[in-house]
Amino acid sequence: MAELSIGHFRQFGTAIGKFLLIAIILPLIPVLILGLPAGGILALMASTFVIEYGAGPVGIGLGMPPVFVLWVVVCVALGITLLFFDILDALAGHSARVSTFLARAEERAKRSNLVSRHGIYGLIPGVMIRGIYVCSPVSWILGWNRKYSIVLIFSGYTLAATGSILVTLGILKLFFT
Numbered sequence: 065m066a067e068l069s070i071g072h073f074r075q076f077g078t079a080i081g082k083f084l085l086i087a088i089i090l091p092l093i094p095v096l097i098l099g100l101p102a103g104g105i106l107a108l109m110a111s112t113f114v115i116e117y118g119a120g121p122v123g124i125g126l127g128m129p130p131v132f133v134l135w136v137v138v139c140v141a142l143g144i145t146l147l148f149f150d151i152l153d154a155l156a157g158h159s160a161r162v163s164t165f166l167a168r169a170e171e172r173a174k175r176s177n178l179v180s181r182h183g184i185y186g187l188i189p190g191v192m193i194r195g196i197y198v199c200s201p202v203s204w205i206l207g208w209n210r211k212y213s214i215v216l217i218f219s220g221y222t223l224a225a226t227g228s229i230l231v232t233l234g235i236l237k238l239f240f241t
């Protein structure tokens with residue numbers, strides 16, 4: 065087992081600090097500006113941890129503005145995604161077992177022409193089907209470009225969250241009545 069050092073704790077501390085800033089503090093800043101009830105925002109944030117983009121209707125049901133609801137669910141999801149990437153990076157850098165697993169997974173992914181060339185685009189529908197708790201580690205394990213993976217994950221996530229908010233607002237009635 066690898067020995068823990070200050071570097072380990074620094075990496076984990078940075079990951080948790082980034083998570084707290086993006087997933088907790090950023091969504092709460094508009095609460096001060098708009099004067100929204102903090103209890104409702106905290107309920108929306110907690111719902112986002114559990115039901116991801118499906119938390120949009122919870123925020124709408126609590127009477128929050130739709131754009132603000134989208135802001136909160138995207139901030140929380142981005143914080144979770146970055147936390148996953150940072151923790152997995154720290155584990156790979158300090159665990160021989162994890163780095164060996166990662167090397168084997170990347171090698172297998174590169175052998176498949178379809179996965180290595182087009183697999184990353186599966187993150188858009190993948191986040192709608194499996195969610196950020198699956199897509200983030202999969203993209204990390206397969207060694208896909210981190211920034212591009214995050215952009216694709218959040219393209220799919222934002223589409224899904226926007227769709228669930230619009231359905232909650234009854235936008236489909238405009239097209240199907």
